[in-house]
Amino acid sequence: MTLTASLLPGDRARAALTKGAAQAFGFQIQVLHLGGAISPQRCSGEFSSFGMDVHAGVSETSGMLAVRPDLVRSNYRTLPRRAGRSIEELHEIATAPGWQGYLSSPAKATAAHGRAVEAWWIDGFAELILRAVRGENMFVHARVPETVPPAMTPILEKALANEAAFEAQLGTWLGQRGKR
Secondary structure: OOOEEEOOOOOOOHHHHHHHHHHHHEEEEEEEEHHHHOOOOOOOOHHHHOOOOOOOOHHHHHHHHOOOOOOOOOOHHHOOOOOOOOHHHHHHHHHHOOOOOOOOOHHHHHHHHHHHHHHHHHHHHHHHHHHHHHHHHHHHHHOOOOOOOOOHHHHHHHHHHHHHHHHHHHHHHHHHHHOO
């Protein structure tokens, strides 16, 4: 039996683990990484100026303000900026004593930006679904968009290298057990 799974960017290690577990039970899984098949989001200069917005910052807080504002703590408007322009700067921020668990500038979040991001995802995935239904082979697309913001390139390369190493290690482990 063959199953097909669709995953977002960053799920490669999980996909490899899932494939390995399924193979151990006699299933085959095809994994389609959707991240590279849709166009990258175009952010305004104001939002891109908040540094690498990777966790609980402008974008995620904006998204929550758009869909579930009741889950956003009211003090988000008073939180100081915690932005970094490199993975090293983000690591330094996140490991500092008293780090509050966010990166970027959640105080600058707006429900309007959250709705814009949501609309971008919906439009992108609707287009992707239509292309797949019309017969386009989605497995030929790159895992990530062709254009990546320069600040994200080293992070993405490091993440992809780590995931590839994990996938290779898992493949070796499965091969030793006759499951690959």
